[in-house]
Amino acid sequence: MNDLDVNAARDTETAAPSIQHHADWLEHRAPDITAVDSHAHVFTRGLPLAAVRRHAPDYDATLDAYVAHLKSNGVSHGVLVQPSFLGTDNSFLLAATKRYPRRFRGVAVVDVDISEHELQALDQCGVVGIRLNLIGLSLPDLRTGAWPRLLARVNALRWHVEVHRQAADLQVVVDALLSQGCTVVVDHFGRPDPHAGAADPGFRYLLSTADSGRVWVKLSAAYRSASGSDGLALGKALTERLLDAFGEQRLVWGSDWPHTQHEELIDYASSFEALEAWVPDVSRRRSILTSSACTLFRIP
Template identity: 70%
Template structure:
């Protein structure tokens, strides 16, 4: 662990307000609503050598916890931000300290060893993310990827995809061929000029029949330019509900809305879901029930994650 990372972890742990600390440490953690997509980070963490951007602000656990508490969201899934690369230490520290509140989605390299995968799973990581925005598409049928997905499947993890809709067939198809559970970020990022008629988004709708694809209703603003994306999100949600049903959709705030902070805030992100799904019973399925199953939350009040699945010997 680098000195800068050790310092950041110590500073973050000591910076919680009393209200946040009490909420995080509470054993009364009945699942009411789950935010399936958020990031925490601070300046000074080691950055990935190849990155699209690097925020000049902090997204602290204390600030995020305040948003959760005031919006009635009881649990959350922390996703490793792309600019931190495969060093998952910062968000993993949060998972270790507050396993009753959080699960995690890590960024990993295909060369990761089994012991490290097992360690991540033990501390609440339930999936891996491929953020492919701005990158050349990898051949996910190559041997090193197939080996990784075999091990990820053995842990019961999902594979999370962030890529523009036009390329989803080339990414999702090989994952399904290899038996992966797939989660699509941010509505699948269709072209806003096409909306629900985007060919890649239409392909995404066909994958509902597999029963192994889930979609995050999150960050519609990443598919438009200079707008909140709420109207586009409403159109896309209607199509997704029709194909997938509420049971394989989850909601995410995408806090702190990196590169789009001027367009939306946490409250607006949460309020958008009420517009997209006005039916309270369906909204509860998306906010609570489907996310609880996908991200392997339970109503147990344990201070520790249940025993992680064991990797098969190859």
């Protein structure tokens, strides 16, 4: 058993005796909003994998383990994002949002020609956006083909479009989405170059989109844009500039649990604690964790 299997087993062992207790905590108490985790993934080994994928974890990130992390850190709500390696089969994610409909929202990955019926079914299961995970892929032309029709239908549902791409290419993608009236959510601080950090031209472009009023940024997974273990310091530098540009009203925090491919650098509690270092002001931090996230993810 490798280290990741050991960690996953430990999570499962911790969660298993209290599964019903966690379920009671999530669905039978009044859903007071203490904090919203805007970015996490759940999956298990053995699920059908996408034909094109960068990796596939060899451990389980179960819903019960995730719920245990939420409870132990005082986080009341979560947004589950479809992992890229599961492709457009969102069934595992939907099972989670249906299990905890008052507490969880979903962000799906869909085919560009998805039917209206399928979109409506996703909407009824708590999905509030689609994700374009474009890391390692050719950039699509979002202004042509079937894309404008899909984006118009996404807009009609009042969903957002989540973008995961290195900062150098954000302008191409985000400009195309904004020109079609989309609400845009940029993943993981915009993924600036690890060496350039806040000086990355793509990150500076991201700051310029604040004036549109339709772009949100996730304060999550700074370690994906940092050299070594410098994620905490980079996150603070990036957050300061994002707060100046966007204010706290259009920033949200995400754990990025289970931190795929970076499990050795961080855990859930450390990810949650990082926000305090990034946003020392209690009032602003509370807004990011609650009212901002509730507005974006339509949590009443």
